[in-house]
Amino acid sequence: MNRRPRYGIHLALIVVCLGMACPALYALQVSTLTLEEAFTIPPKLFPPSTDFVSNVRTLFDGQHFGRLIANTLTVALVVVVGKTAFAMLAGLAFVYFQFPGKWMLFFFVLLTLLMPTELLLVPLSNLIADLQWASDDPQLALTMPFLASALGVFLFRQHFRNIPRELLEAAQIDGAGPLRYLLWVLLPMSWNVIGAHAVIQFISMWHQYAWPIFLQLSPEDQLIQVGVRNSVISGTQTDFGLLMAAGVVASIPPLVFFVLLQKQFMSGFALMRDK
Amino acid sequence: MDDDSRLPISPQAAQRVLLGAALGFLLVFFVPRLDGLAALWDLLRDAIAGLPGFVVDVIDYYRAAPGEQVAYSALVGAIFGAVTTALVAGVFDPARFAQGRTWLAVLAGAGAGALGAQILMYPAQHCTYAPDIDGAQFRVGLVVTALGALALLVPVWTLLRGRPGARVQHVAGHFKRSPLPYVFLVPTVIILAVFLYYPAAQIMLVSLRRKIFPLPQERFACMQNYVDLASDAVYRNSFASTLYITLFVVLFSLAIALAIAVLASQKVKWAGVYRTLLVWPYAISPVVTGVIFLSMFREGGAGLLNWALGSTLGITPGWLTDKDLAPWVIVAASVWNLLGFNVLFYIAGLQNIPTDLLEAASLDGAGRVRRFWRITFPLLSPFTFFLLVTNVTYSFYGIYGVVDTLTPQGGPRFGPGGESGATNVLIFKLYKDAFDTGAPAGLGAAQAVVLFVMVATFTVLQFRFLERRVTYEG
Numbered sequence: 001m002n003r004r005p006r007y008g009i010h011l012a013l014i015v016v017c018l019g020m021a022c023p024a025l026y027a028l029q030v031s032t033l034t035l036e037e038a039f040t041i042p043p044k045l046f047p048p049s050t051d052f053v054s055n056v057r058t059l060f061d062g063q064h065f066g067r068l069i070a071n072t073l074t075v076a077l078v079v080v081v082g083k084t085a086f087a088m089l090a091g092l093a094f095v096y097f098q099f100p101g102k103w104m105l106f107f108f109v110l111l112t113l114l115m116p117t118e119l120l121l122v123p124l125s126n127l128i129a130d131l132q133w134a135s136d137d138p139q140l141a142l143t144m145p146f147l148a149s150a151l152g153v154f155l156f157r158q159h160f161r162n163i164p165r166e167l168l169e170a171a172q173i174d175g176a177g178p179l180r181y182l183l184w185v186l187l188p189m190s191w192n193v194i195g196a197h198a199v200i201q202f203i204s205m206w207h208q209y210a211w212p213i214f215l216q217l218s219p220e221d222q223l224i225q226v227g228v229r230n231s232v233i234s235g236t237q238t239d240f241g242l243l244m245a246a247g248v249v250a251s252i253p254p255l256v257f258f259v260l261l262q263k264q265f266m267s268g269f270a271l272m273r274d275k
Numbered sequence: 276m277d278d279d280s281r282l283p284i285s286p287q288a289a290q291r292v293l294l295g296a297a298l299g300f301l302l303v304f305f306v307p308r309l310d311g312l313a314a315l316w317d318l319l320r321d322a323i324a325g326l327p328g329f330v331v332d333v334i335d336y337y338r339a340a341p342g343e344q345v346a347y348s349a350l351v352g353a354i355f356g357a358v359t360t361a362l363v364a365g366v367f368d369p370a371r372f373a374q375g376r377t378w379l380a381v382l383a384g385a386g387a388g389a390l391g392a393q394i395l396m397y398p399a400q401h402c403t404y405a406p407d408i409d410g411a412q413f414r415v416g417l418v419v420t421a422l423g424a425l426a427l428l429v430p431v432w433t434l435l436r437g438r439p440g441a442r443v444q445h446v447a448g449h450f451k452r453s454p455l456p457y458v459f460l461v462p463t464v465i466i467l468a469v470f471l472y473y474p475a476a477q478i479m480l481v482s483l484r485r486k487i488f489p490l491p492q493e494r495f496a497c498m499q500n501y502v503d504l505a506s507d508a509v510y511r512n513s514f515a516s517t518l519y520i521t522l523f524v525v526l527f528s529l530a531i532a533l534a535i536a537v538l539a540s541q542k543v544k545w546a547g548v549y550r551t552l553l554v555w556p557y558a559i560s561p562v563v564t565g566v567i568f569l570s571m572f573r574e575g576g577a578g579l580l581n582w583a584l585g586s587t588l589g590i591t592p593g594w595l596t597d598k599d600l601a602p603w604v605i606v607a608a609s610v611w612n613l614l615g616f617n618v619l620f621y622i623a624g625l626q627n628i629p630t631d632l633l634e635a636a637s638l639d640g641a642g643r644v645r646r647f648w649r650i651t652f653p654l655l656s657p658f659t660f661f662l663l664v665t666n667v668t669y670s671f672y673g674i675y676g677v678v679d680t681l682t683p684q685g686g687p688r689f690g691p692g693g694e695s696g697a698t699n700v701l702i703f704k705l706y707k708d709a710f711d712t713g714a715p716a717g718l719g720a721a722q723a724v725v726l727f728v729m730v731a732t733f734t735v736l737q738f739r740f741l742e743r744r745v746t747y748e749g
Contacts, residue, residue: 009541016535017552023611024559026579027567038570039577042586078304081297090463093456098449105460107430108467114731115471118672118702119723122709122716123474123481131318137311139304144315148466165448178450178459188290207560209676210706225562229680240570247563254558259551266623 031055031244038240055245059231064220065249068227073253075142075223076205080198082147087197088190090148091156092182096168113150118210125214138221142212146205152197159193160186195261196268206254224250319465322473333397344401349389351417352396352424356388357381359425363432372436380435384428391427392420398480402497411505415498422728429735475727482720493717500721510722512695513704520602520609520700521670528610528666529659532617537647539618540625550622556615561673565680568608569595572681598687598697605698608677613669617662624658625651664737671702671730678703701726 030038032048032055059065093099094106117124124145128134133141163186171181209225219230231246232238258265284292305312337345364372364380372380396419402408403416484493485500504510539549571579572594581591594600628651636646678685678698685696685703699707705722708714 006541006543009538009543012538013543013549016538017549020535020553020556020611020614023564023567023571024556026571027563030570039575041575041577041582043577043579043582045579074304077300081301085297085301086462086466089459093459096448096450097453097456099452099456102456105464109463112467112471114727114734115475116668116672116727116730117471118675119705119727120471120474120478121706122719122723123477124470126477127469127474131311131314133311133314137308140308140311143304144466145470148463150467153463168448168450172450178455181450183294187294188286203558207562207673207676209560209562209679214706214709225560225676228560228562228566240573243566244570247566251559251563254560255555258558259555262551262554266619 027244027247030240031248033241035237035239035241039237051241052245055242056249058242059227059246059249063227063231063246065224065227065246067220068222068224069249069253071139071142071221072206072208072224075139075208076202078139078143079146079205080201082143083149083152083201084194084197086148087152087156088182088186090153091160092178092186094153094157095160096178096181109150109153111150117145121211121214124211128215134215134217138215138217141215142208142223145211146201151200155193155197156190159190163189192264192268194268195264196266199258199261199265202257203254315469319469336397336400340401341405343406344404345393345396347404348392348396348401348420351420352392353385353389355421355424356391356428357385359388359428360384360432360435364435367436383431383435387427387431388424391424393423394426395419395423395479398476399483399497400495402495408497409502411502412498415501419498478720478723478727481716482724483717485715485717493715496717500715500717501725504718504721504725508690509695509699510704512690513699513701516602516697517671517700517702520605520674520698521667523603523606524609524613524670524674525663525666527606528613528617529662531610532614532662533621533655535614535618536621536625537651539622554615554619554622556611557619558615559612561609561612561676562680564608564612565677568604568611568677569681572604595682596687598689601682601686601697604681605674605677605700608681609670609674612677613666617666620658620662621655624655628654660737664734667733668730671726674700675702675706679706 026045029045029048032050032052033044034049034051037044037049037051090109094102125134128141131141133144167185168181171185176184207225208223209229212223212226222230228243228246228250232240232243360383361377361381364377396404399416399419403413403419408416481493482500483495483497485496486492487494487496535553539546539553543549572581574581574591574593574596578594580594585591592600594604632650633646636650641649678700682696682698685707686698687696689695689697701722705719705726708719708722
């Protein structure tokens with residue numbers, strides 16, 4: 001209908017985008033400042049100073065940020081891959097099989113929607129202590145409790161239900177068993193849902209903060225959010241330059257992951273809406 | 276999938292590579308950790324070996340239990356079950372509910388209620404129905420009985436409502452019967468049972484225990500922890516500030532996100548670029564949000580906000596030291612943190628709205644504002660509800676990272692004796708009490724259970740709503 005360029009809307013959108021980016025742009029600027037510069041009056045808002053590299057180097061050399069990022073990346077990827085696999089298997093069982101107790105098992109999964117891990121950290125850390133995972137193998141303690149969830153099972157169950165049943169009949173005529181059907185028929189049709197699920201899981205694992213604190217791990221076994229929080233604890237005056245640099249470094253991986261998979265994320269949920 | 280044609284290798288090959296990499300990655304991670312997994316296996320084996328003993332315990336308990344107390348709990352559960360079932364049968368299509376035989380449904384509800392009440396009353400040893408119990412604990416006991424009854428009533432209602440056609444529809448298109456589905460469900464069921472059900476049961480049991488002087492260990496104390504919580508001034512302040520902060524976080528984050536999403540859904544050039552620039556804060560963690568806002572809101576001339584306010588208006592409020600302002604800093608940080616996620620879903624929702632409906636309304640002379648409130652907003656309601664639940668959940672749990680970085684002591688003190696913190700929200704208090712080794716474990720567990728019931732109620736209500744929407748759409 002409307003062919004002429006709509007400058008007003010462009011202007012409004014640019015203002016909103018900038019407004020939303022404001023805290024992050026400020027953080028970027030502060031991350032380039034030295035300890036003294038961060039406390040000057042008026043605040044140094046432009047131009048960027050020179051200390052970004054040295055701030056980041058302090059984090060990687062003195063506070064093992066490299067280890068922390070590697071830990072978090074491993075934990076997040078294990079959860080993304082493992083949870084996707086388990087959720088797809090559960091979805092396959094719930095949608096393509098009839099078996100005694102199906103309804104009860106589904107209710108068993110459904111009920112866990114009401115059991116947020118966040119409230120169970122005390123008994124969960126006792127359990128982990130019994131298993132001796134926190135001391136022997138922190139990565140198991142950080143991943144295992146998150147390898148299954150009602151959300152993932154629902155997402156794939158819903159998606160599989162919307163896939164035409166004729167495909168199954170065709171596959172059965174070709175003699176495909178359940179696993180081959182999952183891998184060669186369902187999987188290629190599920191990438192958008194997998195992408196959406198992966199984004200949610202990756203970001204929620206990257207943001208894990210209270211659970212690794214409860215595990216009382218040694219500093220180099222920690223996850224990145226705890227590292228950000230602790231990056232300035234040593235010292236009398238908060239080094240805001242260092243703190244913002246920590247924030248910036250800790251935000252790059254999830255931002256990259258999110259922006260890369262953003263399209264899948266949107267269309268994955270669009271598929272869910274269909275029915 | 277339309278992108279696949281642009282890949283240098285065939286989609287099938289790409290898929291195989293990805294699949295192989297994923298499985299290889301899992302193997303590389305888990306194979307060196309088989310010892311740790313063996314510990315889990317031992318735990319499971321012990322748990323299964325302990326099951327018969329548990330059943331014997333339950334039978335022994337009911338044999339020896341005071342009959343009156345058990346009868347009271349069953350009676351309360353049955354009455355609750357009968358009444359709620361009658362109400363539910365009235366709300367849903369009465370003809371379909373248990374094929375119109377309401378009396379049958381009410382009877383089933385009473386049975387389920389009486390039985391369900393035992394789920395929570397058995398671990399509580401029916402203590403709230405003891406003759407010498409005080410009024411406060413008895414009332415808590417009534418609520419607990421009702422919650423236990425609900426655990427059985429909800430599945431019973433689902434059964435009684437019956438979905439005609441649901442069974443017939445899906446008979447075709449299944450694999451033939453085999454034990455395979457159980458195998459597929461094993462990982463999910465084990466993880467949920469060990470890492471969610473078991474700790475949830477633990478926390479409920481611990482919440483019934485407390486230290487009773489002079490013994491050092493905690494002992495069974497019925498509902499005393501819950502009664503104490505209700506009368507604890509610090510906890511009440513914490514409860515109030517949680518509700519206060521949650522209300523404003525949800526209100527602002529939803530309203531602002533909707534406005535932004537409407538703007539971003541206009542058909543303009545580079546809409547995709549704008550969208551990416553609007554939704555990325557979703558990837559920023561609560562902790563990082565907290566530290567950024569800490570720097571922006573800090574006092575002294577170097578903080579961004581106080582510098583701006585000071586040089587224009589001449590005021591420099593103590594954002595994080597004033598008990599009336601500190602919660603607002605938390606709200607501002609949380610709203611910013613949530614905004615990207617909310618905008619993302621609202622944009623998805625707005626794309627979903629049929630344009631022909633809006634055009635028809637426009638032809639009928641409905642203005643922009645009217646079209647928005649009469650058509651767009653109601654059609655967005657499933658998205659609003661979904662976001663409402665995720666945002667409330669964020670304000671209850673996710674907010675911990677924000678609070679802990681902005682106000683590590685729980686905020687400016689207030690209250691008589693200054694023992695309450697202005698931003699000492701429930702989740703923050705829960706974790707702080709847990710880290711504080713001297714704090715009683717039972718009280719902490721009771722706090723967790725209360726929070727748990729609050730969020731569970733909210734989640735169930737949302738499900739009911741979504742379900743009804745599906746029914747209406749046919």
